[in-house]
Amino acid sequence: xxxxxxxxxxxxxxxxxxxxxxxxxxxxxxxxxxxxxxxxxxxxxxxxxxxxxxxxxxxxxxxxxxxxxxxxxxxxxxxxxxxxxxxxxxxxxxxxxxxxxxxxxxxxxxxxxxxxxxxxxxxxxxxxxxxxxxxxxxxxxxxxxxxxxxxxxxxxxxxxxxxxxxxxxxxxxxxxxxxxxxxxxxxxxxxxxxxxxxxxxxxxxxxxxxxxxxxxxxxxxxxxxxxxxxxxxxxxxxxxxxxxxxxxxxxxxxxxxxxxxxxxxxxxxxxxxxxxxxxxxxxxxxxxxxxxxxxxxxxxxxxxxxxxxxxxxxxxxxxxxxxxxxxxxxxxxxxxxxxxxxxxxxxxxxxxxxx
Numbered sequence: 001x002x003x004x005x006x007x008x009x010x011x012x013x014x015x016x017x018x019x020x021x022x023x024x025x026x027x028x029x030x031x032x033x034x035x036x037x038x039x040x041x042x043x044x045x046x047x048x049x050x051x052x053x054x055x056x057x058x059x060x061x062x063x064x065x066x067x068x069x070x071x072x073x074x075x076x077x078x079x080x081x082x083x084x085x086x087x088x089x090x091x092x093x094x095x096x097x098x099x100x101x102x103x104x105x106x107x108x109x110x111x112x113x114x115x116x117x118x119x120x121x122x123x124x125x126x127x128x129x130x131x132x133x134x135x136x137x138x139x140x141x142x143x144x145x146x147x148x149x150x151x152x153x154x155x156x157x158x159x160x161x162x163x164x165x166x167x168x169x170x171x172x173x174x175x176x177x178x179x180x181x182x183x184x185x186x187x188x189x190x191x192x193x194x195x196x197x198x199x200x201x202x203x204x205x206x207x208x209x210x211x212x213x214x215x216x217x218x219x220x221x222x223x224x225x226x227x228x229x230x231x232x233x234x235x236x237x238x239x240x241x242x243x244x245x246x247x248x249x250x251x252x253x254x255x256x257x258x259x260x261x262x263x264x265x266x267x268x269x270x271x272x273x274x275x276x277x278x279x280x281x282x283x284x285x286x287x288x289x290x291x292x293x294x295x296x297x298x299x300x301x302x303x304x305x306x307x308x309x310x311x312x313x314x315x316x317x318x319x320x321x322x323x324x325x326x327x328x329x330x331x332x333x334x335x336x337x338x339x340x341x342x343x344x345x346x347x348x349x350x351x352x353x354x355x
Contacts (some may be wrong), residue, residue, distance in 0.1 A: 022126055023048050029122065046093045047123065054086045055127045059134040068138070083124075090120055183237045198236060201229040208258075217255035220287055224248060227265055227283075234269055241274065244281040252289040254348065257324050261285075263317050264296045264342050272298035275338055292346040300338050314342070321346075 026044035062082065066075035180202050187195045208226045212218055228246065235242055268281050280299040286292070314333055321329050321344075329346045 050089045055130045059131045180233045201232045204229045218258045246283045248285050250287045268298035273301035275299045294344040297341045
């Protein structure tokens with residue numbers, strides 16, 4: 001409880017010191033050309049509550065709840081009420097000073113107190129100064145909150161990016177690396193002439209996964225080279241049980257998000273079914289300045305219904321496409337008796353809608 005109390009009123013000493021300073025400020029001005037110090041002390045002390053009330057009404061109520069929220073009509077109305085109320089109270093203080101301390105003798109009043117307009121201006125000079133400082137403090141606090149919020153948003157975006165990169169790197173699963181290394185090892189034992197090429201393909205894959213995908217975009221040619229390296233290793237592993245065709249028509253060196261197509265390619269190998277002991281995969285890629293077309297088909301055997309992985313790959317890729325090409329792409333999949341097909345079309349001209 002003590003901790004909560006101290007936290008709530010931690011600025012109270014500063015407020016007390018400020019109002020003591022204001023009281024001394026009043027005493028200093030009203031003492032001009034006046035020898036009756038006791039009256040000046042009393043008058044300044046009587047004027048102080050009016051100043052405090054007007055200041056806190058403006059700084060804690062009217063400004064934050066109406067002016068800063070752009071409720072200008074209500075702010076003007078309530079400000080008028082406050083000014084009129086404080087004006088009435090200042091008149092009472094001056095009147096009681098005139099009646100009780102000066103005994104209805106105007107000459108007994110200090111010179112500056114005789115001028116009611118001066119007293120009113122002095123009070124609202126203090127009120128305005130305090131409110132101005134409070135508005136500056138509010139703006140500083142708001143700026144810090146906005147900066148903290150922006151930093152949190154940037155931190156969240158960075159974490160999402162890191163998470164996205166992590167999942168992208170998982171496209172090369174450990175089982176694939178294990179199979180690829182076994183394939184290279186077997187080729188080395190046989191002293192196959194393809195061993196250096198297989199090592200190079202695996203090296204290209206690892207380099208792409210570990211370094212290239214950190215870039216926001218890569219060349220379509222780099223993406224194609226990556227797919228070809230992946231397919232080359234799978235071709236050696238599957239041997240005669242794989243028939244794959246990769247057709248490419250690239251008329252423009254566009255930039256694309258790294259590993260944009262790999263979820264589909266990998267799933268075709270992982271979840272595809274063999275027909276008469278052969279896995280069939282067809283890949284078709286067409287690229288122009290205006291559009292990108294990608295289609296992949298893989299065979300399914302009659303007894304296999306394992307396409308859950310395809311659905312996961314579609315969902316993950318669709319999330320990336322929503323960020324890169326919002327409203328400008330079409331992603332669909334179809335399943336027939338012995339074939340699963342995924343088609344991705346991207347309109348690179350960025351129209352308002354794309355279906």
